[in-house]
Amino acid sequence: MKKDDKKSWSLTDFDLGRPLGKGKFGNVYLAREKESHYVVALKVLFKSQILDSEIEHQVRREVEIQCRLRHPNILRMYGYFHDEKRIYLILEYAKHGALYKLLKERGRFDEKTAAIYVRDLTKALMYCHTKKVIHRDIKPENLLIGHNWELKIADFGWSVHSPSSRRMTLCGTLDYLSPEMIEGKPHNYSVDIWSLGVLCYELLVGLPPFEAKDSHQTYTKIRYVIIKYPEFISEKAKDLMSRLLVVNPELRLSLSAVLQHPWILENAPEGV
Numbered sequence: 191m192k193k194d195d196k197k198s199w200s201l202t203d204f205d206l207g208r209p210l211g212k213g214k215f216g217n218v219y220l221a222r223e224k225e226s227h228y229v230v231a232l233k234v235l236f237k238s239q240i241l242d243s244e245i246e247h248q249v250r251r252e253v254e255i256q257c258r259l260r261h262p263n264i265l266r267m268y269g270y271f272h273d274e275k276r277i278y279l280i281l282e283y284a285k286h287g288a289l290y291k292l293l294k295e296r297g298r299f300d301e302k303t304a305a306i307y308v309r310d311l312t313k314a315l316m317y318c319h320t321k322k323v324i325h326r327d328i329k330p331e332n333l334l335i336g337h338n339w340e341l342k343i344a345d346f347g348w349s350v351h352s353p354s355s356r357r358m359t360l361c362g363t364l365d366y367l368s369p370e371m372i373e374g375k376p377h378n379y380s381v382d383i384w385s386l387g388v389l390c391y392e393l394l395v396g397l398p399p400f401e402a403k404d405s406h407q408t409y410t411k412i413r414y415v416i417i418k419y420p421e422f423i424s425e426k427a428k429d430l431m432s433r434l435l436v437v438n439p440e441l442r443l444s445l446s447a448v449l450q451h452p453w454i455l456e457n458a459p460e461g462v
């Protein structure tokens with residue numbers, strides 16, 4: 191995907207393929223670069239959907255963050271371009287699509303599969319945090335599966351540099367919000383550690399731990415960590431989740447300690 195000759199891409203450089211997903215701000219399409227036949231995913235964002243001022247600097251920040259990240263478990267962004275109505279993100283194509291689709295198809299994952307995803311996500315988050323980037327929006331919709339079935343974090347559309355107190359204007363699911371974010375307190379990279387715990391539960395159970403019929407109930411469950419573990423969850427898995435889903439961000443297990451946790455060592459030994 192080298193672009194040394196031209197300084198920027200345009201839509202005419204690509205043959206557009208089938209839609210890969212539909213998002214709030216725009217859709218994602220399979221696309222092939224005409225000259226190299228390189229296959230990518232093209233996310234189309236409608237400028238009308240997002241205030242122009244906001245979108246420009248947010249896309250710029252996302253692109254600048256993404257272009258600095260190189261990790262097997264982080265979806266690559268190769269660049270972006272825009273026309274008068276839309277902004278296009280040129281992304282690595284993840285062959286097996288979004289994790290939430292796999293989860294919906296299978297209901298829930300066995301402990302070995304879940305542990306491998308949690309291990310790979312932990313490694314990707316450790317890498318992000320060394321680059322002072324908090325993702326802030328870890329959830330199955332933003333996790334994609336590559337052609338070797340490896341997990342890839344995507345959509346840094348909401349990521350920021352740590353520490354941050356930026357209000358979360360996202361109106362997506364509340365299930366993954368940490369207590370400090372709900373209370374609008376300044377938050378740091380440990381919000382990603384909280385959401386790692388939420389994700390681990392959702393992979394093993396098929397539902398997020400704090401799901402409730404209304405958002406107020408979800409808030410309460412999150413703030414008091416009101417959580418029920420089904421009996422099929424192993425003691426070791428419960429132990430890991432209980433060390434991640436801790437209200438005080440300082441007391442949450444560190445990402446390096448996650449990789450040394452017995453549940454991970456037993457179910458996702460290195461080299462698997």
Ligand SMILES: Cn1ncc2ncnc(NCCc3cnc(NC(=O)Nc4cccc(C(F)(F)F)c4)s3)c21
Pocket residue numbers: 210211215218231233235240244245248249250252265279281282283284285286287288334344345346347
């Ligand atoms: C579904 N699917 N299946 C296979 C596959 N392969 C690759 N990608 C897929 N999907 C796209 C994944 C994304 C990666 N990066 C994103 N980035 C983003 O969406 N950024 C973004 C959003 C809203 C607003 C703003 C703005 F403007 F405000 F900044 C920025 S979305 C795939």
